[in-house]
Amino acid sequence: MADFLLALAAYLIGTIPSAYLFGRFFKGIDIRQAGSGNVGAVNSFKQAGFLSGILTLCADIVKGAAAVYFCTRYGSLPVLPVLSVFLVILGHNYNIFLGFKGGKGLASLLGSLLILSPTTIPYVLSVMIIIALICRDTNTAAGLGILSLPIFLGFDKGGWVFFLAGMAISLLIMIKHLPDFRAYRQGRRKLV
Structure with a gap:
């Protein structure tokens, strides 16, 4: 309870x-x-x-x-x-x-x-920064970079439960970034 x-x-x-x-x-x-x-x-x-x-x-x-x-x-x-x-x-x-x-x-x-999992933070941020440098859009980079969370969380905490939880968390955040992805693909977003 x-x-x-x-x-x-x-x-x-x-x-x-x-x-x-x-x-x-x-x-x-x-x-x-x-x-x-x-x-x-x-x-x-x-x-x-x-x-x-x-x-x-x-x-x-x-x-x-x-x-x-x-x-x-x-x-x-x-x-x-x-x-x-x-x-x-x-x-x-x-x-x-x-x-x-x-x-x-x-x-x-x-x-x-x-x-x-504090050790996960610099790894996920590094992926986001690399994506931001490539696509020149921080919102898109955050939404895509979050996909690395399950990998780093799974390695840090050691187990499939954390990998799967990381996937669920990533999807929850990615869904909120979908409008940013669409705007980026249509050329309406620039580096923020």
């Missing part, structure tokens, strides 16, 4: 709408109706200003780290920490309290990996 409650808490932590709250507080805007409509740090930077953006970024990182920390510390199932990564990103990307609108999950993933 405790593991179920921790899993539910991971999702609910993900639903804390930092970009929405900071956008309302600093600019009086509904971030869902501004710019890209994305409820995340990049849109917050662009639409609500630097302070709102940096606070959103930090809050989203903390959300991911907190979810994994609590599930690691208090959970009994060995898969609960990696499941919490998926759940916190699911809550962030598809927020039940904001009509299932949300961010793209990268900052929450970063926070999650800081607790679950």
Whole structure:
């Protein structure tokens, strides 16, 4: 029962709408109706200003780290920490309290990996940077680079469970990047 409650808490932590709250507080805007409509740090930077953006970024990182920390510390199932990564990103990307609108999950993933698998971070970032240098688009690079997560997470944590969980997490993030892929292919996106 405790593991179920921790899993539910991971999702609910993900639903804390930092970009929405900071956008309302600093600019009086509904971030869902501004710019890209994305409820995340990049849109917050662009639409609500630097302070709102940096606070959103930090809050989203903390959300991911907190979810994994609590599930690691208090959970009994060995898969609960990696499941919490998926759940916190699911809550962030598809927020039940904001009509299932949300961010793209990268900052929450970063926070999650800081607790679950910090050695994975530089490898995944390296892949993203290489792709960004080739395609000249950071959003596309993030969406494609995340495909390396299952490999590095599987190697670091040693097992198919982590590889498969990494695939599920990658797909969850990639889905939110599909509009960026389409825009890039149509030549409407440049290096951000």
